Amino acid sequence: MRDFACPNCGQRLAFENSLCLSCRSAVGFDPALMAFVVVGPDGVVQDPNPPRRMCANLHRSACNWVVADADGNELCLSDRxxxxxxxxxxxxxxxxxxxxxxxxxxxxxxxxxxxxxxxxxxxxxxxxxxxxxxxxxxxxxxxxxxxxxxxxxxxxxxxxxxxxxxxxxxxxxxxxxxxxxxxxxxxxxxxxIGTGPLRADFEELFGDPDASYQDALDRHYSEGAPAGWESDYVSSYATMHPAEDWAESFAHYLHIRDTVDTAAAFGFAPSGAALDRNLPGEAGFDRLIQLWLPLSWSLNMINRSMGHKDLYPFVLPPKVLTKMKLVHRAVEAVPAS
Incomplete structure (x- = not known):
């Protein structure tokens, strides 16, 4: 997540803000710009190029996103x-x-x-x-x-x-x-993944995604995770079925990229380290993990200093990193729009 600022006065804003507490300007987040814009009392963005207004769910779901008039929608992409x-x-x-x-x-x-x-x-x-x-x-x-x-x-x-x-x-x-x-x-x-070019790599790492889910579910909740699962899986739940192993690996990939990106925005990691798609190939993934391991360790130690549990209470053994590398390859294979 980026370090956002009020476009009127420059005060720092949290991603959830709809009001600048410094200059009292109403603000909205424009996902097309990945930045905040000033909004008038009528809910219309003051910069008319292009015409935009606040999502109609401002008060129902506390949505602070803006919607382009040309979309013909009252709700933002997320709320829709x-x-x-x-x-x-x-x-x-x-x-x-x-x-x-x-x-x-x-x-x-x-x-x-x-x-x-x-x-x-x-x-x-x-x-x-x-x-x-x-x-x-x-x-x-x-x-x-x-x-x-x-x-x-x-x-x-x-x-x-x-x-x-x-x-x-x-x-x-x-x-x-x-x-x-x-x-x-x-x-x-x-x-x-589906039936595309990465399917064979998926099955080699995760197993058969078409294996009976119900049988896997019954086995997991009757027998639990297999002994020594920690060397091959990011969580015990990931051991249940290849689909859950992928979903857990995907989730952790998002955890890591977003946290590294936020750390970079606030000076705790090199700038431009994560979400701006500048980490292509296996070397890009290796770079991400090189950033993540010392960052997660330091964040865990900071949490402990405040009497909290570890921020990231997980271990990433080589097999898990190999699985996450496939997630990275799949994400990087999506054509840039």
Whole structure:
């Protein structure tokens, strides 16, 4: 994530800001520019080239993105991908919905920066990307992915609920953004791997993605992860099925690129280190990991200095890095738009 500034006064802005606390200007994030713009009291961007206005979900999902008038949409790219949201009378879920949308916008920026295709259901009704952000107040909701549809149980936004699940499932890390990055990995398997030229490399590293998922699920929850899994997998959950191994590897690739990019923006890593697609080939991936390993170690030590758990509580053995290198190859193979 970049280091943003108010275009009116130069004050630093967080990615989530819709108001500059220095000059009190209303601001909106323009994903086409990857920068903030000043917005008038009518919600219209003051620079009229091109005409833009605030997303209509400013107050419902705290969306601070702007929409080009030429798009003919009231909602921004990220909010348009949401197919289902909770009932308005479910106040807890609506608050969690706004937080989930905020995490989703962070995901969308990274996908756009990496040049990954974001195709919604309006373009591909059967397999296009869509999100169901659902309350579990009145029904059981399972977080997961199916044919481009990502479902999130909004109870994951509750710290107590999420921490209880993390402990019960033996996970070192669990966040809403992490869920999105994992589930989007499933979506991009079909986009980046599928039956294309990288399929054979995928099967060599991850296994057969068409193996019975139900059998793998039953085996994982009855027997657990195999002994010594730490040398080949980034997490115990990744051991369940090749599809989950890929999704976990994809999620960690996004974790690393975004964190290195943010560190570079704030002077903790060399500038231009991550998201601007200047890391081609295996050497580019090796460079990314060379940046990441000392950075993650130092961030973990800083967290410990504040009495917190490690920011990145994972080990990346050679086999895991080889898997992530395939993710890198697949991402880099997407033609620049």
């Amino acid at each position: 991908l949401t197919r289902t949201l909770p009932p308005h009378d479910d106040t807890e879920a609506m608050a969690a919905y706004a937080d989930a949308e905020q995490a989703k916008r962070r995901l969308m920026v990274e996908l756009l920066e990496l040049g990954l295709p974001v195709v919604g259901r309006d373009e591909d009704p059967e397999n296009g990307l869509a999100f169901d952000l659902k309350s579990s107040r009145d029904e059981q909701v399972l977080t997961g992915h199916a044919n481009g549809l990502i479902t999130l149980n909004l109870a994951e936004g509750d710290d107590v609920h999420r921490e209880q699940l993390r402990i019960s499932m033996g996970e070192p890390y669990r966040t809403v953004l992490g869920h999105f990055r994992h589930e989007i990995g499933h979506y991009f398997f079909f986009t980046l």
